[in-house]
Amino acid sequence: MADYQQVQSVRRLMGRISFRGDLLNELTELCASEGITLGRVEAIGAVSRAQIGFYNQQTRKYQNLVLEKEMEITSFSGNISLKDGKPFVHAHILLSDDTGATVGGHLMEGTQVFACEFIVEEFSGRTFERGFDEDTGLSLWIK
Numbered sequence: 001m002a003d004y005q006q007v008q009s010v011r012r013l014m015g016r017i018s019f020r021g022d023l024l025n026e027l028t029e030l031c032a033s034e035g036i037t038l039g040r041v042e043a044i045g046a047v048s049r050a051q052i053g054f055y056n057q058q059t060r061k062y063q064n065l066v067l068e069k070e071m072e073i074t075s076f077s078g079n080i081s082l083k084d085g086k087p088f089v090h091a092h093i094l095l096s097d098d099t100g101a102t103v104g105g106h107l108m109e110g111t112q113v114f115a116c117e118f119i120v121e122e123f124s125g126r127t128f129e130r131g132f133d134e135d136t137g138l139s140l141w142i143k
């Protein structure tokens, strides 16, 4: 049975990440400075390099993929919850290169923005707190 709750939209913040800024770090800092602990994020734009992860379900470790090239952010969405008492952004990104080929995965630190326009939406409701999940080895929302 799914564990869920109804949430209400409180406010939306719209803006852009700084040139050469780290996509994940800037969004996390924004949530911390605005006190956002429950919400969602979406963005489009371009990166000059990227670091994405693939969670290997057998080894239970993230395999990092470093992409040292210019790419478009064709899709980017994620959620905001709490981990270790601080806002935590969990986002997945789809990137396309100059041939239109796409690659995607779990957004890691080390993704450098060329230009990026985001929308962060804050929700009210019980905050989801992340904790160790035995079934997956991941840090998932605990009850």
Ligand code: ZN
Residues within 6 Å of the ligand: 090, 091, 092, 106, 107
């Ligand atoms: Zn992920």
